Amino acid sequence: ARGAKLYSAEDPLTILTSDTLKGTLRNSSTAWLVQFYSSWCGHCIQYSPTWKALAGDVKDWEQAIRIGVLDCAHEKNFDICKEFGIHFYPTFRYFKAHSASFDIGKTYRADRDLQTVRQLMVNFLQNHTRDDWPVRCPPLEPSRSADILSLMGLKMGHYTAVIIEDEESYVGREVMLDLMAYEGVIVKRALNTDKSFLQKLGITSVPAAYLIRPNGTHTLMDVQKSLRFFFSSFLKLLPGVHKKQSPAALGSAVDTRGQEEMEVWKEFEKSKVYMADMESGLHYLFRVELASHETLEGEELKTFKDFVTVVAKLFPGRQSVVKLLETLLEWLVSLPLERIPYDAILDLVNNKMRISGMFLSEQLQWVGCQGSRPELRGYPCSLWTLFHTLTVQAALRPDALANTGLEEDPLAVLQTMRRYIGTFFGCRECGQHFEAMAKESLQQVKSLDEAVLWLWRKHNQVNSRLAGALSEDPRFPKAQWPTPDLCPTCHEEQEGLHVWNEEKVLAFLKQHYSTGNISPKYTSSSSPEVHGGQNKKTGLSPDQKPKAEGRGSPLPGGSTAREQHHGRNGHGEASVDARKEPKPSMTFLVLGFSSLDMSLCVLLYAFSCVFLILMFIFFHMRSKRWKIRYNRLYV
Numbered sequence: 001a002r003g004a005k006l007y008s009a010e011d012p013l014t015i016l017t018s019d020t021l022k023g024t025l026r027n028s029s030t031a032w033l034v035q036f037y038s039s040w041c042g043h044c045i046q047y048s049p050t051w052k053a054l055a056g057d058v059k060d061w062e063q064a065i066r067i068g069v070l071d072c073a074h075e076k077n078f079d080i081c082k083e084f085g086i087h088f089y090p091t092f093r094y095f096k097a098h099s100a101s102f103d104i105g106k107t108y109r110a111d112r113d114l115q116t117v118r119q120l121m122v123n124f125l126q127n128h129t130r131d132d133w134p135v136r137c138p139p140l141e142p143s144r145s146a147d148i149l150s151l152m153g154l155k156m157g158h159y160t161a162v163i164i165e166d167e168e169s170y171v172g173r174e175v176m177l178d179l180m181a182y183e184g185v186i187v188k189r190a191l192n193t194d195k196s197f198l199q200k201l202g203i204t205s206v207p208a209a210y211l212i213r214p215n216g217t218h219t220l221m222d223v224q225k226s227l228r229f230f231f232s233s234f235l236k237l238l239p240g241v242h243k244k245q246s247p248a249a250l251g252s253a254v255d256t257r258g259q260e261e262m263e264v265w266k267e268f269e270k271s272k273v274y275m276a277d278m279e280s281g282l283h284y285l286f287r288v289e290l291a292s293h294e295t296l297e298g299e300e301l302k303t304f305k306d307f308v309t310v311v312a313k314l315f316p317g318r319q320s321v322v323k324l325l326e327t328l329l330e331w332l333v334s335l336p337l338e339r340i341p342y343d344a345i346l347d348l349v350n351n352k353m354r355i356s357g358m359f360l361s362e363q364l365q366w367v368g369c370q371g372s373r374p375e376l377r378g379y380p381c382s383l384w385t386l387f388h389t390l391t392v393q394a395a396l397r398p399d400a401l402a403n404t405g406l407e408e409d410p411l412a413v414l415q416t417m418r419r420y421i422g423t424f425f426g427c428r429e430c431g432q433h434f435e436a437m438a439k440e441s442l443q444q445v446k447s448l449d450e451a452v453l454w455l456w457r458k459h460n461q462v463n464s465r466l467a468g469a470l471s472e473d474p475r476f477p478k479a480q481w482p483t484p485d486l487c488p489t490c491h492e493e494q495e496g497l498h499v500w501n502e503e504k505v506l507a508f509l510k511q512h513y514s515t516g517n518i519s520p521k522y523t524s525s526s527s528p529e530v531h532g533g534q535n536k537k538t539g540l541s542p543d544q545k546p547k548a549e550g551r552g553s554p555l556p557g558g559s560t561a562r563e564q565h566h567g568r569n570g571h572g573e574a575s576v577d578a579r580k581e582p583k584p585s586m587t588f589l590v591l592g593f594s595s596l597d598m599s600l601c602v603l604l605y606a607f608s609c610v611f612l613i614l615m616f617i618f619f620h621m622r623s624k625r626w627k628i629r630y631n632r633l634y635v
């Protein structure tokens with residue numbers, strides 16, 4: 001279980017979860033801007049300071065529009081992110097106020113600078129109609145100059161500030177929203193189109209602000225700079241102007257329970273590759289990342305099939321996992337469908353048919369990929385590890401892809417990776433960067449060895465781009481890899497400059513990502529005791545037996561790793577894990593059948609009935625004709 005550490009309860013925004021999201025949005029009196037992020041996504045990590053700063057900047061607007069976040073990498077939220085159709089991170093959704101029915105919101109690009117997003121928020125508010133206007137939001141339309149002039153000299157008991165600006169300006173609307181939570185002042189805006197009005201107020205440049213005092217006297221507002229911040233601060237500091245009591249209900253949606261969990265640090269050797277990382281990566285990829293797609297068809301299905309082909313043939317994993325991948329591949333190849341509901345694939349990945357010796361753990365066990373904080377490393381690290389391993393396996397076992405249609409292609413693994421990353425990888429920015437690198441040089445790769453080196457080179461390019469970024473784990477600084485302590489012979493110097501000895505690098509990569517260097521330590525057991533009735537014959541090879549420490553080892557608070565994975569909260573109550581809810585499948589003779597299986601059965605049953613009836617009619621007619629022809633009506 002990984003906690004939502006990018007944002008905390010101290011930040012001026014609402015942390016939403018699967019328990020609170022729908023209830024918060026349904027019929028809300030305010031509009032909402034929600035960022036669906038993933039705590040492992042580097043771009044989300046980079047963007048989080050801007051999002052927090054934005055939330056602080058518009059804190060006073062919260063009775064009109066509010067800022068929220070939901071971590072799709074938190075296991076508790078997997079299903080809700082799927083329901084909302086979140087495929088990439090970060091995804092920004094805008095939800096109108098007073099939406100009575102289920103609404104998945106409108107997506108827009110908000111990973112931009114703070115001012116642009118703030119102005120987008122103003123536009124969103126103005127998209128409301130009179131009927132669904134957020135109750136406490138002031139009208140944002142400009143006032144007529146005649147209406148403003150009629151206020152002059154009136155004793156109203158409060159200040160009226162008028163921002164005069166041109167049509168494109170957002171300053172007036174922003175100041176109106178900044179002051180909506182304050183008593184003793186009303187802010188209006190007027191456009192600079194009426195020249196005589198400007199003359200009467202003595203305004204020569206816009207934006208400008210005019211102040212009508214509670215006693216009716218009026219004057220130009222005296223601020224040093226004609227900026228939103230200067231106007232708003234001036235008004236907030238006027239005598240008699242103070243903040244209204246904020247409704248106690250605000251912030252009630254915050255739920256950070258279960259997010260403070262810490263995992264025990266697992267000792268590991270950096271010269272090894274860990275099977276637990278790759279299995280955890282496959283678990284996340286099949287059960288979370290791909291599961292956000294309702295169906296696979298066209299290019300997506302082709303990409304998925306090629307990906308399964310490559311992993312089924314090249315993944316040097318435990319027999320139980322390889323069997324699952326091979327079964328999935330056989331099923332995909334034998335199915336002539338052009339469109340596959342992802343639930344059918346999930347049924348297979350979850351082994352609903354209870355096929356013996358087939359199993360992929362549902363535990364996230366990061367070992368070589370564990371981070372010093374929960375939001376760091378994890379899944380993207382496991383994906384790199386998996387693809388490096390696959391390129392090396394393809395080079396070490398060139399016949400492994402025989403009869404798959406990919407056997408002749410030295411680029412098979414890299415092209416599959418490229419398409420997977422571009423189509424399904426949740427971090428869209430990463431996909432775009434990777435695609436740019438592939439476009440530039442992938443075609444130059446002519447052999448399986450060159451493929452291994454290409455991926456190594458590109459990974460190092462990413463490492464150097466991300467060095468010092470917020471997504472960098474301080475305990476695992478981004479460096480050119482392999483570092484001299486791992487491979488001294490890989491490094492040389494020519495005329496004082498560092499150069500790679502690529503021959504040695506290739507040899508090192510082939511050793512590092514070989515089967516012999518993959519440690520089974522910390523891999524989860526697939527025994528029936530732990531996994532509720534899974535088959536006893538898991539097919540583990542003797543050297544790949546998981547060691548004792550991997551089996552539900554105790555974690556802080558007395559919970560096991562498995563319990564943590566399933567979201568045990570801080571109060572010792574097992575939290576509801578919606579993903580674990582049984583899917584509507586039928587149990588017949590102790591076998592699990594999916595709805596797809598049942599539909600096929602019914603279809604086949606109907607076909608056999610029709611076939612038998614036709615056979616009966618055919619033989620009946622033939623025997624009748626025979627009787628008539630030989631005049632044996634008595635037979």
Ligand SMILES: Cc1cc2nc3c(=O)[nH]c(=O)nc-3n(C[C@H](O)[C@H](O)[C@H](O)COP(=O)(O)OP(=O)(O)OC[C@H]3O[C@@H](n4cnc5c(N)ncnc54)[C@H](O)[C@@H]3O)c2cc1C
Nearest residue numbers: 042043377380381383384429430433434456459460476481
């Ligand atoms: C295809 C792809 C593109 C990405 N693009 C971005 C991006 O644009 N922006 C962003 O913020 N994040 C991106 N990420 C995530 C980022 O690269 C890291 O995976 C993430 O920051 C976690 O870093 P890490 O410290 O675990 O090491 P990782 O970079 O994930 O490396 C994992 C392990 O691979 C080994 N390794 C390191 N370098 C090499 C190498 N050159 N060759 C072989 N093995 C190596 C090391 O053992 C290391 O621990 C991308 C991830 C992927 C899979």
